[in-house]
Amino acid sequence: MAVFFQYEHLPVFRNPVITIGSFDGVHLGHRTILDQVVQCAQSIDGESILVTFDPHPRKIIHPDAHLGLLTSPEQKIRLLQAAGIHHILVVPFTRDFSMLSAEEYIHDFLINKLHPHTIIIGYDHRFGHSREGSIDMLKSQAPSEVEIVEIPPRLIDHAAISSTKIRKALTDGDVEDAAIMLGRPYAYQAIVVHGDKIGRSIGYPTANLQAIYSDILIPGIGIYAVMVKFEDRFYKGMMSIGYRPTVTDQRTITCEVNLLDFEKDIYGNRLEVYFIKRLRGEEKFDSLKALTSQIAQDEIAT
Numbered sequence: 001m002a003v004f005f006q007y008e009h010l011p012v013f014r015n016p017v018i019t020i021g022s023f024d025g026v027h028l029g030h031r032t033i034l035d036q037v038v039q040c041a042q043s044i045d046g047e048s049i050l051v052t053f054d055p056h057p058r059k060i061i062h063p064d065a066h067l068g069l070l071t072s073p074e075q076k077i078r079l080l081q082a083a084g085i086h087h088i089l090v091v092p093f094t095r096d097f098s099m100l101s102a103e104e105y106i107h108d109f110l111i112n113k114l115h116p117h118t119i120i121i122g123y124d125h126r127f128g129h130s131r132e133g134s135i136d137m138l139k140s141q142a143p144s145e146v147e148i149v150e151i152p153p154r155l156i157d158h159a160a161i162s163s164t165k166i167r168k169a170l171t172d173g174d175v176e177d178a179a180i181m182l183g184r185p186y187a188y189q190a191i192v193v194h195g196d197k198i199g200r201s202i203g204y205p206t207a208n209l210q211a212i213y214s215d216i217l218i219p220g221i222g223i224y225a226v227m228v229k230f231e232d233r234f235y236k237g238m239m240s241i242g243y244r245p246t247v248t249d250q251r252t253i254t255c256e257v258n259l260l261d262f263e264k265d266i267y268g269n270r271l272e273v274y275f276i277k278r279l280r281g282e283e284k285f286d287s288l289k290a291l292t293s294q295i296a297q298d299e300i301a302t
Helices: 028-043 057-061 073-082 102-114 135-141 153-171 175-182 288-301
Strands: 002-004 016-020 047-054 087-092 118-122 147-151 187-193 207-211 222-230 233-242 254-259 270-280
Touching: 016 028, 016 102, 028 047, 028 118, 028 147, 028 153, 028 175, 047 073, 073 087, 073 187, 102 135, 118 135, 135 147, 153 175, 175 270, 207 270, 222 254, 233 270, 233 288, 270 288
Parallel strands: 002 087, 016 047, 016 118, 047 087, 118 147
Antiparallel strands: 187 207, 187 270, 207 254, 222 233, 222 270, 233 254
8 A cells, every 4th residue: 555645656556446535534424435446446456546635625725714624634544544545646736736627637637647447436526627627527538448437426415414514513522423423533633832831730730732733623612531642552631622711811722631640741742632522611610729629520520
């Protein structure tokens, strides 16, 4: 299995079966499509190839927008590998690439670079400048020996609805429902940065977290039970996402996690946080003593 980050000098693939898309989250809806691609490749003794883009096309079209993605590029590649895809082509999505006409996209990119045996895409897949290309155009312009397989609406609609519902669930703090749709707990990677160390002063030291991938979606405000991966080991933790109204009047959202039975200095290190359950909403307490009492209850709940 290989990952390619350029499409200029690709190897010759054996009967390549290709699918194309962002596949953000690689959730259960996506898995249905990926299974079809893998099975098709197996049936013709071919290789399955997933074509995706980095950065996300919306980042080029709307550079100041926060995308709220479900997976970083690194996470997505790892999940696609686990799904059984033979090869991943991560196409650098640039302004020049976005200006390719639909005809150029078909002939100069898909056909001449990838030499597909089969292309499996959704009925509503659009491509080329201004999204002028469609599956009907692809069917009419692709060489006759290239098989075009259309993913039916019921699968596409299921996948699209799942992506929307997962983002909505996470924004609402419903990480358990999101996990059901993803087929795994929602997770993101972060670096431990310095905070004001108030947690340490009340007996619950926290690691302040800064997401490594700036466009990743952070779940809604609240207190969560989490599992945290650090140096290939997992630790239980309780995580706060919010404004910390008991200790500050600032309106900046902070993400911090207290790891249970953990005493190492981890400033500057990378963690991966897996969200298990939302324990409660954020509250403003009358004193640090009252806050500490509630955190003790949160520890038991975690």
